[in-house]
Amino acid sequence: MVTESKSVVVWSRRCLRRLAGKSLCCHLQRDSNQPLPRKELRTRMAARLYCVVVALLLLAEVYSFGEETSDPGIVARITRKGLKYARHHGLANLKKELSKIRLHDFLGKFRISWIGWVHYEFHSLKIQHFTLGNSDLSLNPQKGLGISLSNSYISVHGIWKVKKAFIPVAGTFNLSLDSISTSFSLNFSKDNSGRPTVSMTHCNNSVGNINIDLSKTLRPNDQTPESKTTESLSVSQAGHREGQRTEPAEGRVTITKGIQTHFHEIVEKKLIKILDQKICGVVRTAVTSRLQPYLRTLPVSTMIDYVASIDYRLVGVPKVSFRGLDTPFKGEFFSRKRHTPAPTEVPAIEMPQKKSRMVYFAVSDYVFNTASWVYQQARQMHFNIETTQIPLNAPIHLNTNSFQTLVPQLGKLYPNMKMELDVAPESTPFLIFNPGNASLMAVMVVQAYALRPKTSDHIPLFQLRAKTTLYPTFNVISGRIVGFVNTGSPLKLELKQSNVDSFDVRPMETILNYYAQHTIYPSLNEKLEEGLPLPLPKAAYLRHVVVRIHENFLYIGANLG
Template sequence: MGAQSLAMACGALALCLALTGAANPGVVVRITQAGLDYAHQQAITILEKELAQLKLKDISGDSRIRHVGKVHYEISRLSLRSFHLPHSRISLVPGVGLQVSISNAFAEVDGNWRVKLLFIRDHGSFHLKVENVYIKVNLKLSSNGSGKPTISSSNCNTRISRVRVRFSGRLGWLYNLFHSTIESRFRKLLESKVCEVVASSVRKNLQPYLQTLPVTARIDATAGIDYSLVAPPTATAQSLDVDLKGEFFSLAHRSAVPFSPPPLALPPDHDRMVYFGVSSYFFNTAGFTYQAAGALVFEITDSLIPKGFDFHLNTTTFSAFIPQLDKMYPDMPMKLRLSAPSAPFLSIGPKGLSLRPVVDIQAYAILPNSSLVPLFLLSLTGNVSAVVDVKSGHVAGSLQVGRMKLSLKHSDVGTFQVRMLQSIMNIFSSSILLPNLNERLNQGFPLPLPDRIQLSNILVRFYQNFLLLGADVQYQPR
């Protein structure tokens, strides 16, 4: 390969790497130490119950005691009465994931014993206390091919500092002579079993629960949201960050979005358990998806005019502003078809959310045979601000319209003064269009939450190019 070919190949490779690695998330979920502590409490409760159900196998062997001889013993019907984890903590390990450390755990075991010494045989019961149990396990976080988070345990270590066993029965004194042998075997048995239970609990409980995090969320018949992970979760010294695609898509035909998400850098806030950084990209993919699907269309007829208004949507009303309508189409009902010629673009800044939508208003006369005759086409632009709220795990909103500007794009009924229509169009927009839009926006869209999680103590803040939602969480068991 020549130098030029090599340079071109290296350049192409660099470009491919840049394209594949440069995608910014549309949504970032940040779990703070407080959030991890809460999740840890729930998980420890489950682990404690599973350890209390630990099954231990029988133990048997021979032990030689000075001045007594060889003793054959059997320990059977081992029953773990309790396993308590009073002190534990979860910590972030940058670049790795999470680490759970448990200290001063303790357990109690009951069982039966049987002994054979020369011609002597006896049996009885025993009680064993396991104290100062230390457990340390790393939790590795990643993602699978479908974009869902995964978790697995690694580097599990269990250390038991103290085991005390007491035997009852006629020859209980004999067992107490070689208790160190029995205690050593119990210690090794429990140390290996505890890590097995921890790994099993992660597989059976944590991993399936993480799978309840929605990768996609259906919004309506037109669109859904892609919440798949774009990278494995990242642990830092302060938090666990999960980067999500955060993109609306058409259910009928998914196409590439013609713009990219901006960088999203969350502030170092840690007052809440979880934070959601929602990029302007997320909202703008919604506008793109609905506009491309032809869903940003709204038709107004006379039946939609609220009661109490002293006019009707017909050519008689509009002839006050366009006199020629009375001659061309006398006393005929009208229809206004509002549509977005381009996707609305929302901006987020420290002062809030705003957008300047462009709306085409096509006016029709409805003939006696119900056919439509185009009258004129107007363009409406205005300043719109948005109010955001979080309800039951959904982000809801409402729009407030500011100053609007009307212009004529085309007329089939001759020239007329557009400014004369400004007031009546304001009424149509504020009294009919806006309430319908806000009714839909009030339904909101779901945040990416795993099963049975409720949000509380919610805050909403605005930053350049993204909206920050903070909340505490509560797990609702079945």
């Protein structure tokens, strides 16, 4: 695909040069006093349009080349199953916040025929019950995540009061709103630091049914309706009570009927609007104060050790597809002393269509190979094998007397001297992922030295080239990718250079294989056991982990717990 894109760019540039040479795109000016013939004018206009199209194609291809350098080393996919799990926990927290909604008092006036304007007030509003109904999740490519709630229920208790001239009427009410539907969308992006961001793009509410239980009572002496409910009702029924001043029952009844008539309209226009603002406000606050800070716990870079760190910046915005939410991470190791890009290419990752787990990670071999390059540059792959590291039961020890059975000249030239082996990679070893297995071909240079007694002098003896292929295995423990290298293919030796004459290296292969198993491999596995942390937000735990090896990447599936 890259080759094809390059050919398009080359063709476009040649086309532009050719057109410029024919004076079609450039130097099209003539004397403004001389009108162009219609045929020539059409030709030149077509040429201009053609040049614009070609230039746009060229810019598009150049832009695509810029994008090529930003391919991710790691792709994390949250499947629909994982998003539903996150939605479940998010809605549990959302319900707690919604149950704390405080409704403000509101007042106004309305007109009743032949009575005139009546002033009303609703206060002490309190949500008694809030039940979230069914929830659904929709994946909308290019738009984001859609979340809808249906059949929610709210009950509100409060006090109402109206006044017309000298006639005060008050009471309590219970309002229930059912079949409430709420829908909102979440859109994902990234900021300049490479962290993901989330925002709510829209929020809508609708109410299916409104039920009102309105109790009415007279409020003499401006007492609360709760304290006078029974007495007021008795006044309403008897119309008179000794020692108590009452207003005409006709006025109360007329105003009360007016309240009942206009209450629905008042609720629909004001109370529902307030609830709509409150619910969407709570959702927006939950997104900005809870979800967004949680996403910011995703690491931008993580220190591995004193040598290296890993770059976890996003190289693109998280994308919603019908399969889930994909987040692309750079996934590049870099030296803590000097951040130099590794000379390795990022292979394309084609995520398998798996959906049995909540989350999947595709970790490219690019990640491991940048680590190999960084540690090789820092000389962390150099091994010194000394006498003290050799077990007592080893078949041969690191001294010239012991090695003279393999290299006869050693005992004569450097009798009874200790030896040391310096092992280093000839080039950076690269990991290769093939379906079902991983392999790493290592070419090492083994330099043998004799140590002069009572000095620190190292006398170069001979140099060997050792080749082997290792087959590492991988697992995920506590959110970290750990590896293990068992014995690979046997070391194959060849004599690269010698200061003690030529000798047959085949008998030495057994000895160096023994050293590799007891010295080099344990040291390598100790490093691999430290593990590579996956880019996970705070307090995210993986369980039921499965690890598979695909072409060019390690594929990890897990559930969240």
